[in-house]
Amino acid sequence: MSHSEANRVRIFDTTLRDGEQSPGASMTLEEKLRIAEVLEAMKVDVIEAGFAIASNGDFECVQKIAEQIKNSTVCSLARAALGDIERAGEAIKPAKSGRIHTFIATSPLHMQVKLQMDPEDVIEAIHKSVSHARKYTDDVEWSAEDATRSELPFLYRAIETAIKAGATTINLPDTVGYATPDEYMAMFRSVIANVANADKAIFSTHCHNDLGLAVANSLAGVAGGARQIECTINGIGERAGNAAMEEVVMAIKTRGDALPFHTRIVTPEIMRASKLVSTVTGFAVQNNKAIVGANAFAHESGIHQDGMLKNAETYEIMTPASIGLMKSSLTMGKHSGRHAFADKLKDLGYELGDNAFQECFRRFKALGDRKKNIYDEDIIALVDDEVATSANRMQVLSLNTYSSSLGSAVSDLTMTIDGEKKKTVTYGSGPVDAAFVAIKELIGFEPHLQLFQVHAVTHGTDAQAECTVRLEHEGRTVNGQGAHEDTVTAAARAYVSAVNKLLVKRDKSAPGPK
Numbered sequence: 001m002s003h004s005e006a007n008r009v010r011i012f013d014t015t016l017r018d019g020e021q022s023p024g025a026s027m028t029l030e031e032k033l034r035i036a037e038v039l040e041a042m043k044v045d046v047i048e049a050g051f052a053i054a055s056n057g058d059f060e061c062v063q064k065i066a067e068q069i070k071n072s073t074v075c076s077l078a079r080a081a082l083g084d085i086e087r088a089g090e091a092i093k094p095a096k097s098g099r100i101h102t103f104i105a106t107s108p109l110h111m112q113v114k115l116q117m118d119p120e121d122v123i124e125a126i127h128k129s130v131s132h133a134r135k136y137t138d139d140v141e142w143s144a145e146d147a148t149r150s151e152l153p154f155l156y157r158a159i160e161t162a163i164k165a166g167a168t169t170i171n172l173p174d175t176v177g178y179a180t181p182d183e184y185m186a187m188f189r190s191v192i193a194n195v196a197n198a199d200k201a202i203f204s205t206h207c208h209n210d211l212g213l214a215v216a217n218s219l220a221g222v223a224g225g226a227r228q229i230e231c232t233i234n235g236i237g238e239r240a241g242n243a244a245m246e247e248v249v250m251a252i253k254t255r256g257d258a259l260p261f262h263t264r265i266v267t268p269e270i271m272r273a274s275k276l277v278s279t280v281t282g283f284a285v286q287n288n289k290a291i292v293g294a295n296a297f298a299h300e301s302g303i304h305q306d307g308m309l310k311n312a313e314t315y316e317i318m319t320p321a322s323i324g325l326m327k328s329s330l331t332m333g334k335h336s337g338r339h340a341f342a343d344k345l346k347d348l349g350y351e352l353g354d355n356a357f358q359e360c361f362r363r364f365k366a367l368g369d370r371k372k373n374i375y376d377e378d379i380i381a382l383v384d385d386e387v388a389t390s391a392n393r394m395q396v397l398s399l400n401t402y403s404s405s406l407g408s409a410v411s412d413l414t415m416t417i418d419g420e421k422k423k424t425v426t427y428g429s430g431p432v433d434a435a436f437v438a439i440k441e442l443i444g445f446e447p448h449l450q451l452f453q454v455h456a457v458t459h460g461t462d463a464q465a466e467c468t469v470r471l472e473h474e475g476r477t478v479n480g481q482g483a484h485e486d487t488v489t490a491a492a493r494a495y496v497s498a499v500n501k502l503l504v505k506r507d508k509s510a511p512g513p514k
């Protein structure tokens with residue numbers, strides 16, 4: 001990657017202008033200021049703070065941001081209308097470095113139908129608007145709205161007019177997200193080759209995502225000679241949005257071999273900016289969104305998790321730290337394998353023998369088949385339950401219960417008692433009662449139930465249940481715990497766990513075979 005000035009790509013962030021044009025994304029002055037501060041900390045080259053003529057509120061936002069931001073250029077949008085330009089000029093006045101961004105459409109459709117202007121009148125409007133903007137600042141950007149559906153010879157004339165009138169940045173937007181990367185690259189190449197004094201301006205991309213090509217097109221535009229990318233945090237913007245800043249910046253940073261360019265963006269600020277914009281706008285970032293989505297650095301498959309544990313480069317092309325994330329996550333689920341499960345147990349502080357590990361892994365997989373999200377709490381409950389019961393004389397092997405709101409419940413229980421399998425079918429007033437009746441029948445004595453408690457290990461209806469049972473027998477009181485995704489099985493396991501403790505207590509007070 002070459003770090004020459006010629007290969008530097010300026011990042012023009014329009015989250016506060018085009019981003020705010022997303023239906024429902026309106027932001028208050030305070031919110032815009034907070035975002036502008038993060039953009040400045042990221043070293044964004046230009047912050048488009050709003051469209052000053054749009055409203056008094058927009059004017060005030062541009063003005064306040066212009067007052068407060070010192071290390072990025074602050075810009076306001078303006079139509080090719082003198083009133084718009086005056087308002088923009090006034091709003092950016094306090095800025096250490098201020099830009100006016102004026103635009104007019106150049107495609108036949110927009111000129112005829114929307115502007116209802118002859119092409120010659122559009123050329124005159126370009127001249128007037130850019131010249132007028134230069135009275136307020138030397139930094140004037142001119143955009144050919146709908147450039148990608150414009151006729152090239154007319155586009156050349158329009159750009160030449162803008163440069164002659166003093167525009168220092170020429171933006172060629174793909175306003176409706178219509179271009180393909182090859183076409184967009186070719187447009188920049190043709191323009192730069194055919195426009196007089198093209199070297200006097202920086203060319204800029206501005207891509208919309210109607211066909212999901214905004215980032216690819218922006219990068220193609222740079223390959224075609226553009227050296228400014230207009231983009232937004234999280235890709236928010238009109239309709240399907242704009243090119244996502246985090247994606248273009250990380251593509252350039254990560255693929256310097258294929259894209260020999262650089263930006264000055266402080267990429268570890270990306271996550272903070274993404275979260276702030278999402279919070280302020282109320283637009284959730286989709287889980288699989290590149291760079292900033294919740295799953296962008298998360299791995300659930302056993303084969304990937306194994307690779308990650310051996311060397312993160314097997315499945316990650318950039319480090320989480322490079323975008324401001326603490327670390328990648330290995331999400332535990334039904335696709336996880338033994339390597340990741342062992343690593344998770346180590347993280348949680350468990351050291352299991354081989355048999356216990358294999359049994360816990362079997363139960364973990366079974367849980368994964370039934371439960372969408374497996375949290376650390378699920379694994380802790382499962383392993384604690386396994387560790388607590390594996391050495392016990394009595395264990396629940398299987399339990400089926402049938403209950404109805406109309407009558408009693410039936411329990412079909414199989415247990416091992418001192419290595420011997422025993423089975424019974426019993427009735428009770430409800431499924432838990434039926435299970436407890438069955439246990440008492442198989443163990444051959446009747447402890448007194450003092451307490452029965454259930455709580456969910458995590459949230460959701462598929463959460464594991466964790467049960468506590470307190471039993472009293474012959475003056476001895478014990479608590480037993482059990483966890484399972486089936487609440488009645490968790491209750492039975494808790495009951496049997498308490499029974500085992502009673503047996504241990506009885507053995508201790510009266511040693512000898514029982």
Ligand SMILES: CC(=O)SCCNC(=O)CCNC(=O)[C@H](O)C(C)(C)COP(=O)(O)OP(=O)(O)OC[C@H]1O[C@@H](n2cnc3c(N)ncnc32)[C@H](O)[C@@H]1OP(=O)(O)O
Nearest residue numbers: 021051053054055079080081103104105114115145175238
């Ligand atoms: C591709 C883009 O993102 S462009 C930016 C889009 N953003 C916005 O529009 C958000 C802010 N906009 C607004 O607040 C309002 O639209 C305003 C204040 C700019 C204008 O409001 P109004 O005067 O009520 O006009 P309205 O929005 O209904 O229509 C737009 C007018 O601007 C004209 N116009 C559109 N683009 C331009 C341009 N670049 N230069 C000059 N005139 C233009 C239209 O032809 C139309 O003119 P008409 O009234 O003579 O028919």
Ligand SMILES: CC(C)C(=O)C(=O)O
Nearest residue numbers: 103143145146173175
């Ligand atoms: C105002 C211009 C730059 C724009 O947002 C577009 O064409 O999409």
Ligand SMILES: [Mg+2]
Nearest residue numbers: 018175206238
């Ligand atoms: Mg736009």
